Amino acid sequence: MRNPITIITMALLWSGMSFAQETEPQITTEQEVKVGPAIPGGGEEKKKEKKWDHYIGIQANLLLKQIISLDNTAEVNNPYFLKHSFSHVNMKGMFNVAFGYAYSRDEDKDGFVSNLSDLSVKTGFGFAKALGKKFQLGYGLDVVFGSKSIQTITIVAFDFFGGGTDSTITTTRSSDLSYGGGLQASFTFNIARNVLVGTEASYYFIFTDSKLNVETERYFDDGFSPVAITTTTLNEQTKRGALSLTLPVSIFLIFHF
DSSP states (O other): OOOHHHHHHHHHHHHHHHHHHHHSOOOOGGGOOOOOOBOTTSSBOOOOOOOEEEEEEEEOHHHHHHHHTOOSOOOOOOOOOEEEEEEETTOSSEEEEEEEEEEEEEEOTTSOEEEEEEEEEEEEEEEEEEETTTEEEEEEEEEEEEEEEEEEEEEEEEEOTTSOEEEEEEEEEEEEEEEEEEEEEEEEEEEETTEEEEEEEEEEEEEEEEEEEEEEEEEEEOSSSOOEEEEEEEEEEEEEEEEEEEOTTOOEEEEEO
């Protein structure tokens, strides 16, 4: 028969261990739960995964010309001053969109007025290949669209002795509607975190539908007979197709986010 003192001692130790487990339960490694910082409204903080990459580019040739004072620079024939490229994390390529618009109005005291409106849009799909840690080469296909219109008004007037006048008003309207597509390539360099500098080139085949309207009105008043009005109208329409090469002389400042 076992010693009663030994049995009592074991019973006390067992009771103490059971009490400790009930009041201060231990958390094992498998039972540990990681809780993030509290956020307003309760719950745990959830980390948002980035699903889209965006590249916003702005043509910076004029800005760089003012800063560096470049006088003998090549003429920039790239009409797109703003472009946007974006892709999903599950995509191998990216969508490209570019936009350009120009408007001008000239007027002088001799009666000459000219209005110019020029819109250029392109969209496409391409791929990018990293060349080391700083450089990146892009290539793809684009579809392009353009609309350009010019209107000029010229007034020529002569005054004669005796109050006679001879004036001619010539209004010229021309419009070009263009569409096509082709290859494009780009080259960028990473100058800082999320900031790149790049250039691009393209080789497109463009169809252009051109319209020309010239209307001439002559007003003649000799001071005796009623005013005589003579109107002459010219209408022309032409269609053509041509290859258009854009050299890599435009510089884009690109922001990545």
